[in-house]
Amino acid sequence: MTDARTIADLAVEVRSKNAGPFWVTMELFMRDAAGYALVADPAYLDASMVARLYGVPADTIQIFRLPALNVVKISFPRPVSQGSLRDRDIHAGQHHVPLALYPLPASAPAAG
Template sequence: MPDRVPTPPVLGDFAIEVRSKNAGPFWVTMETFMKDTAGYAIAADHTFLNEKVIAGLYGVDAAQVRFFRIPSLNVVKISFPRPVTQAGIRDRDIHAGQHHVPLATLTVPERHRADIRTQE
């Protein structure tokens, strides 16, 4: 049997929870509750996680994406307009409860993996 190839770590691996929810009928908010300051450093890294990345993941205008970085809580919140209005005919996730999945499964850059290994 061949050896298993290790999968690269994803953002969710360093979080207590990554979740999404409605922020009214026209906006979605996602929250990353990171396990520690090292995890927060990954989520708060502007070169890894920024408006362009979110725009690409969710098909929204980068100019409308809002980040709220809260280092004292190891939390990064991200808000953007919903692609369709809540409960509209094309809304496939009325509570926006599944929007967090692409965010949680973002592959962590190699430079951060090295930082985490040195802390273990």
């Protein structure tokens, strides 16, 4: 067993999806309550962190913490509308990668 280094190391799944032509939703399905507690902590994951990762204004980001399911959902406006000429991911299926690869603090629990 090695120490976890990214959010993906503590998650069952990290995914993103189209939430209509103007929004993206990402979901962090954490393996257990300890992993959920870490990523759900506003001191670790907040709108300013997501804003830095995705280049969107922090005041447009919505974060939903669902402790009963060990899930964190994040929604924000798409940088370009779905299907537009500059849209490189029409289904928003790859938007989750920067979040999944976000480093964990040194005190993070080991992946299991």
